[in-house]
Amino acid sequence: MDGEKQQGLYDADSIVALKGLEAVRKRPGMYIGSTDSRGLHHLVYEVVDNGIDEVMAGYADKVNVYINEDGSITVNDDGRGIPVGLNKEEGKDALEMCLTELHAGGKFDHNSYKVAGGLHGVGVSVVNALSKHLIALVERDGKLYRQTYHIGIPDGPVEAIGVSDKTGTTITFWPDPEVFETTVFEYDILQNRFRNQAFLNKEATIYFEDKRTGRSETFHYEGGVSEFVQYLNKSKKAIHEPPIALAGEKYSVMMDIALQYTDGYNEAIDSFVNTIYTPEGGTHMTGFRTSLTRVINNYGKENGLLKDLTLTGDDVREGLTAIVSIRMPDPQFEGQTKAKLGSSIAQTAVTEFMNEKLAEYLLENPAIASIVVKKAISALESREAARKARDATRRKSALESGSLPGKLADCSERDPSKCELYIVEGESAGGSAKQGRNRAFQAILPLRGKILNVEKARPDKILDSEEIRNLMIAIGGGIGKDFDVSKIRYHNVVIMTDADVDGAHIGTLLLTLFYRQMKPLIENGHVYLAMPPLYRVSKGKKEIYAYTEAEMAKAVEELGQGANVSRYKGLGEMNPQQLWETTMDPETRMMKKVEIEDGMLADQLFSILMGDDVEPRREFIIEHAHEVVNLDV
Numbered sequence: 001m002d003g004e005k006q007q008g009l010y011d012a013d014s015i016v017a018l019k020g021l022e023a024v025r026k027r028p029g030m031y032i033g034s035t036d037s038r039g040l041h042h043l044v045y046e047v048v049d050n051g052i053d054e055v056m057a058g059y060a061d062k063v064n065v066y067i068n069e070d071g072s073i074t075v076n077d078d079g080r081g082i083p084v085g086l087n088k089e090e091g092k093d094a095l096e097m098c099l100t101e102l103h104a105g106g107k108f109d110h111n112s113y114k115v116a117g118g119l120h121g122v123g124v125s126v127v128n129a130l131s132k133h134l135i136a137l138v139e140r141d142g143k144l145y146r147q148t149y150h151i152g153i154p155d156g157p158v159e160a161i162g163v164s165d166k167t168g169t170t171i172t173f174w175p176d177p178e179v180f181e182t183t184v185f186e187y188d189i190l191q192n193r194f195r196n197q198a199f200l201n202k203e204a205t206i207y208f209e210d211k212r213t214g215r216s217e218t219f220h221y222e223g224g225v226s227e228f229v230q231y232l233n234k235s236k237k238a239i240h241e242p243p244i245a246l247a248g249e250k251y252s253v254m255m256d257i258a259l260q261y262t263d264g265y266n267e268a269i270d271s272f273v274n275t276i277y278t279p280e281g282g283t284h285m286t287g288f289r290t291s292l293t294r295v296i297n298n299y300g301k302e303n304g305l306l307k308d309l310t311l312t313g314d315d316v317r318e319g320l321t322a323i324v325s326i327r328m329p330d331p332q333f334e335g336q337t338k339a340k341l342g343s344s345i346a347q348t349a350v351t352e353f354m355n356e357k358l359a360e361y362l363l364e365n366p367a368i369a370s371i372v373v374k375k376a377i378s379a380l381e382s383r384e385a386a387r388k389a390r391d392a393t394r395r396k397s398a399l400e401s402g403s404l405p406g407k408l409a410d411c412s413e414r415d416p417s418k419c420e421l422y423i424v425e426g427e428s429a430g431g432s433a434k435q436g437r438n439r440a441f442q443a444i445l446p447l448r449g450k451i452l453n454v455e456k457a458r459p460d461k462i463l464d465s466e467e468i469r470n471l472m473i474a475i476g477g478g479i480g481k482d483f484d485v486s487k488i489r490y491h492n493v494v495i496m497t498d499a500d501v502d503g504a505h506i507g508t509l510l511l512t513l514f515y516r517q518m519k520p521l522i523e524n525g526h527v528y529l530a531m532p533p534l535y536r537v538s539k540g541k542k543e544i545y546a547y548t549e550a551e552m553a554k555a556v557e558e559l560g561q562g563a564n565v566s567r568y569k570g571l572g573e574m575n576p577q578q579l580w581e582t583t584m585d586p587e588t589r590m591m592k593k594v595e596i597e598d599g600m601l602a603d604q605l606f607s608i609l610m611g612d613d614v615e616p617r618r619e620f621i622i623e624h625a626h627e628v629v630n631l632d633v
Contacts, residue, residue, distance in 0.1 A: 024102065024129040024152070028179055031126045036181050038597065041189050043130065046123035047075040047171050048206075052197055052275055054079025055204040056327070060168070065194065067185050067210045068172070072133075076170040081140035084158055093158045095147055099128045099136055100154065124171065128152045130180075131173040139164040151176060187215055192601055195219050199228035200256075200275045200325050225258040225323040232270075232600070233321050235608045236262040239375060240368045246357045252329060253349035257288070259322035261375050264611075265382075265459055266516055267317040268603045271324040273331050273341050279599050282334065282341030287350030288324045292316055295358045300373040303366075311376045314481055318379035326350065385460035386480060405470035409434045409444040421445060421474060421490040422530070422584070425497040425506050428572030429579075433496070436576030437584055443490065445474050450502075451509050454516050455610035468513065477518065485520035493521060494591065496530035496583065498570040511594065512610050515602065522594055531590035532574075532583045536566040545582050547590060 028035050032042040044065070054060035060079035068074060083094040090097060102125050128134045129152035138145040144162040148155045175183045187210045194206045198219035209216035221227045226245040230238075243260035271278045271285045278285070293313045300306035326346060334340040362369035404410060407430075413419050421443045424430045430446025437444060452465040459480060463469055472479045476489040495510050497503035507529065514521050521527055533545035537555035539562055546552035556563045571579065583589050596602050 024126050028130055035179055040175055040180050040182060043127045043175060044073055044190060045193060046127050050124060051075060051077030051079060052201055052204060055201050061203055062205050064207045067212060069211045071183060072172055072174045073185065074170065074172040076168060078168040081138040081167045082169050084138055084145045095136060095138060095158050096154055099125055099149060100152060101125060127173055130176055132176040134173040137170040140167045191217065197275055199225060200272055225256050225325055228323050229258040229260045229321050232268060232604060233260055233262055235611045236264055238262050240371050244361055248353055248357060250349040250353050251345050253346055254327040255350060255353050256325040259320060261372055262319045262321060264319045267320045269320065269322040270600050274327050278339060278341050280340035283343055283347035284324055284326050284341055284350050287347040288354060289313055291351045291354035295355060296373060296376060299362045299369055305373045309377065309380060311380055314383060315376045315379040319375060382458055382460050389460055389463040405474055407446055407470065408474050411439060411441050411443045413441045416489055417491045419490040420492040420494060422494045422496050423447060423510060425503055426572060432572060432574055432576045432579045436580035442584065450506055451513065453509055453610055454513050455606060456612060479517050483518050483520060485524050491526055492528055493526050494528045494530050496571065499532060499534055500569060508609060512606050515606055522596060525593060527594040528591040529594060530583050531592060532568065532571055534568060537563055539563045
């Protein structure tokens with residue numbers, strides 16, 4: 001593409017500055033969401049998004065990203081290069097403006113970019129402000145230019161340091177350890193983001209290399225969003241090939257949509273605006289959902305497949321994997337982090353486009369259309385059966401004495417915000433937990449063996465499982481689409497299992513249940529993993545509990561010669577007092593809150609780990625085997 005790349009009217013005067021540089025360093029969370037690992041990786045996305053913007057505008061096709069040996073990041077693109085030279089209006093070099101002024105960039109000049117994904121044009125200046133050191137190199141106009149900065153302040157003017165027959169921008173930055181809780185970049189987090197970007201921009205090639213380990217990958221997907229859907233479904237069984245692919249433009253909104261049904265029961269619809277992931281959806285998703293339900297109902301009725309039935313949105317989305325990617329000028333987001341689109345024109349555009357194009361597709365592909373409608377009818381029947389099962393469970397539990405499961409040792413406190421439910425593996429650990437707990441606010445529910453894997457179960461069969469019924473009644477709030485987080489009986493739901501393979505399996509089954517059938521429980525921060533100690537190191541009357549190998553080694557050193565090390569295989573090995581002190585006492589315990597960092601990745605992970613397909617699971621285990629620290633076999 002190098003020979004075809006246009007220089008375009010993108011020069012020093014294309015850079016528009018909006019006045020009022022805020023103190024980014026004082027309130028970094030406003031600009032990058034947080035100062036933890038998520039915020040740290042956001043810095044890379046901002047710089048890479050600038051390169052992707054050049055690809056979207058037709059001026060670049062390659063973005064290279066390197067994690068350097070010293071932990072810094074280098075991002076290089078083959079676009080036009082950030083403009084250099086004096087900006088007449090500001091009396092300052094355009095490159096320096098882009099790197100030091102919060103609202104300066106080509107994103108505000110519609111002649112330079114029709115659509116752009118960068119953070120309102122503030123991206124690279126925010127990265128500069130939050131880096132202890134940054135180097136900007138620009139190749140354009142036959143020259144190589146350079147400027148360096150410390151915490152966002154230029155070390156000197158922009159200088160021409162050589163000649164170049166190429167164009168492009170290279171940014172290298174070292175995040176400031178005084179701002180971030182960690183400055184260590186994780187390969188897997190960045191890898192996932194770059195893969196998504198390459199799927200959404202089929203013209204782009206993203207090369208990613210970690211010079212600390214030598215790992216590298218090239219992401220380029222000619223199939224675009226259609227290939228994206230197939231990738232997301234690789235551990236599921238699709239019921240039609242290829243995915244339904246719809247692309248077009250309405251009201252200056254460009255749409256790229258792909259959808260494919262699987263034989264599963266979970267929906268996985270992900271949306272993007274100008275290649276930015278919108279996990280909370282927004283107007284484009286509303287348009288997609290509304291139209292999907294209408295078009296499939298219309299087709300079913302007009303072709304005698306539905307008779308007197310009317311499908312709901314839940315019915316037509318069961319087992320659906322879809323990508324809804326739109327591009328538009330000046331998208332309006334709700335909130336700084338861009339999680340949800342608010343532009344009303346997007347809803348109108350997607351609805352009208354889908355009404356027309358999906359209806360057309362179904363008419364032209366009657367075999368696939370029939371599969372889709374029959375899948376939705378099966379979902380409707382299953383949903384009705386599940387509703388009857390839920391109602392029967394509610395009636396039965398209301399009739400039984402006390403209405404709560406007999407195995408539940410409840411707490412005396414009635415304010416849910418002060419209550420905790422420990423879900424414990426086995427009767428032995430359950431006995432210790434019941435004796436060791438604080439009865440005022442801690443409830444215990446022991447599980448008998450492994451619960452049903454809901455990833456593979458029909459929705460109406462889930463409540464056939466006594467253990468799941470007990471969990472549903474104990475937690476409150478219901479199950480499935482009707483789950484109401486405002487009705488839960490405990491604000492802390494703690495999974496407490498043994499630190500072995502069986503314990504990990506039970507924990508994963510519980511997380512699958514919560515994620516698939518009680519998702520708001522996780523989304524609202526109510527689910528925790530207990531962290532029981534792995535070792536007890538003792539000598540005489542002294543004892544130290546250790547949660548890692550390193551802590552155990554330190555404890556042995558501290559207690560000296562003759563120290564005795566016990567490895568806890570199960571919670572039942574601890575007496576009630578030990579269990580309270582190490583795992584249940586709010587003053588001393590360690591717990592991990594379960595959070596969904598990336599909805600797309602979480603969905604895929606549960607499908608891989610708990611689905612029917614063995615091969616993706618085997619690949620996942622091989623790929624992540626190096627991360628296992630303790631493995632009981």
